[in-house]
Amino acid sequence: MFELSVEGYFAAAHQVKxxxxxxxDIHGHTYKVTAKIGAGKLDKIxxxxxxxxxxxKLDEILKGLDHKNLNSLPFFEEHNATAEYVAKYVFDxxxxxxxxxxxxxxxxGPNYSVTYYSDEG
Numbered sequence: 001m002f003e004l005s006v007e008g009y010f011a012a013a014h015q016v017k018x019x020x021x022x023x024x025d026i027h028g029h030t031y032k033v034t035a036k037i038g039a040g041k042l043d044k045i046x047x048x049x050x051x052x053x054x055x056x057k058l059d060e061i062l063k064g065l066d067h068k069n070l071n072s073l074p075f076f077e078e079h080n081a082t083a084e085y086v087a088k089y090v091f092d093x094x095x096x097x098x099x100x101x102x103x104x105x106x107x108x109g110p111n112y113s114v115t116y117y118s119d120e121g
Contacts, residue, residue: 087116
């Protein structure tokens with residue numbers, strides 16, 4: 001099995017509703033996002049999946065989050081704008097186009113990250 005990784009970045013504001021501290025106030029992050037794709041075989045030239053196609057899709061998704069207040073986006077009107085839900089959102093959007101997504105990891109800074117994966121196969 002092969003595992004490919006691509007990374008992207010976006011800057012956004014958010015607030016964590018119900019948090020008992022300063023994260024309840026609006027603040028921002030430069031998020032780093034890593035998407036991992038799995039492949040069991042290689043094509044005739046020895047590639048599992050073209051990195052560029054994965055990166056293009058990730059960049060399209062992140063563009064919709066970049067320089068936004070996450071709380072104002074439809075998904076986050078129903079889900080708290082936590083790093084956990086950002087990871088799930090990106091994973092679900094990637095999965096619509098790249099079916100063999102394994103994980104999406106979201107970093108809120110150099111020391112804090114969360115990884116989302118689906119156990120639905």
